[in-house]
Amino acid sequence: MPDIYTKAERSAVMARIRGSGNKGTELRLIAFFHAHRICGWRRGIPLFGKPDFVFRTLRLAVFVDGCFWHGCPRHGTQPASNAKFWREKIKRNKARDKEVNRTLRAKGWHVMRIWEHELARKNEGRLLAKFKRTGLPQ
Incomplete structure (x- = not known):
């Protein structure tokens, strides 16, 4: 099916999509952290690759990747x-993700994507188990 927008209109629409503060990603994970009393995370830490969340004491960088933008x-x-x-x-996004992972790991950080x-709510148990495996304080 052809796009309903012109190339310029589509570009403007896509440019308005922000990489942070998205209700479907970062804000949903914040709600998850609060619901499960996961503490110790910070946002906006100046670290290579700009992780969405950082647990400094565990040296854990957490990235929330959109299924479309990162090629799920x-x-x-x-x-x-x-x-x-x-x-x-x-393809460039995936290559950048690999480079960020490699660089952070070389600097002694753990990376969780x-x-x-x-x-999604139906995956909450699996996500909680994934975080518990990191040894997060609760």
């Missing part, structure tokens, strides 16, 4: 219009 193998979609651009964009779909 289960939910990532490929737009039909401007397909080459999007294929390359998502959470897919957007993992924040």
Whole structure:
């Protein structure tokens, strides 16, 4: 199905999507932390790759990756219009994610990446288990 917007309109729509403060990602994880009394996290810590959440004492950097933007193998979609651009964009995002992981690990940090779909209520038990394995204080 062709896009209903012109190329310029689509660009303007996509430019308005912010990388932080999204209700479906970072804000949902904050609610999860509060609900399960997970403490010790901070946001906005100047660390390579700009993690969404940092647990300094554990040296844990947490990233919340959108399924579309980071090419989720289960939910990532490929737009039909401007397909080459999007294929390359998502490929660059994945390469950047790998580089950030490598760099932080080389500096002694643990890296946790959470897919957007993992924040769904039905996945809450698995997500809690994932955090408990890190040894987070509760």
